[in-house]
Amino acid sequence: MSAKLIQFIQSACIIFTAAMITMICSYIATGESETVAVRDIFTMLGFSAITTFVQQLLFNNSIKTKFAFYVRLIVFFFFISAAILGLGWLFDWYHSLTGFMIIFGFICVTFLVMHLFFSFRDAKFSNEINQKLAEMRERETK
16 A cells, blocks of 8 residues: 555544544533434544545645645634534534534534644654654764
């Protein structure tokens, strides 16, 4: 398998796991924790695949400035929020403004946690590359 496909699958699995945790917390917080609809699980699976695709489109290309990165990050947040809240409206996930706000709150928290996770993962990857480059330079100078 190519490295890009593996990265796509890993990102989709991470996003799906976060979406499921958020969905379960939302079910519990809104008092509907008796059952989780299979339809909702498949919805989150499709949402995760689409979200991973959009994430790859937005963040796979080289970003020249921090401003451009944060603009893309905000666009990505609005995409995720609109998609989940739209799916919630379509599948009747919330029955009141309180339920809507709870789900939106969980979206915000999950997005923040996922952003931190991916940031730390990318920073670790960058540090590993820099360390290997430093070792190669050190070997070349000897």
